[in-house]
Amino acid sequence: MEELNVSQIMKRIPEYFNPEEAKGIEAVVQCFFSGEQASNWFVVIKDQTCEVEEGQTDHPDITIKAKGEEGVKLFTGEMDPMRAFLLRKVKVSGDMALGMKLLNLFDRPY
Numbered sequence: 001m002e003e004l005n006v007s008q009i010m011k012r013i014p015e016y017f018n019p020e021e022a023k024g025i026e027a028v029v030q031c032f033f034s035g036e037q038a039s040n041w042f043v044v045i046k047d048q049t050c051e052v053e054e055g056q057t058d059h060p061d062i063t064i065k066a067k068g069e070e071g072v073k074l075f076t077g078e079m080d081p082m083r084a085f086l087l088r089k090v091k092v093s094g095d096m097a098l099g100m101k102l103l104n105l106f107d108r109p110y
Contacts, residue, residue, distance in 0.1 A: 030060035037068025062094035077108030
């Protein structure tokens with residue numbers, strides 16, 4: 001299998017979104033990736049839809065920071081989100097209760 005990069009993963013996030021799980025949830029998630037795959041992305045969840053844009057937003061509800069390689073592992077299911085957070089491979093700030101809800105809104109693609 002071809003090795004995936006941050007850009008490929010982020011563009012495909014809406015494909016793995018579970019709209020039924022997102023009833024009543026409105027959120028903006030900012031993702032900052034560093035390292036060789038450095039890039040910024042934000043995810044908007046509103047009205048049971050999910051959109052992803054490259055760039056930065058002014059008022060995210062939650063911010064996720066990770067090295068690009070760690071982000072790929074996180075989003076593909078190769079790394080457990082809670083373990084990644086506890087080991088400080090991923091840093092999360094903002095609405096932590098929302099962060100826990102986000103875990104149920106997406107299927108892992110691989």
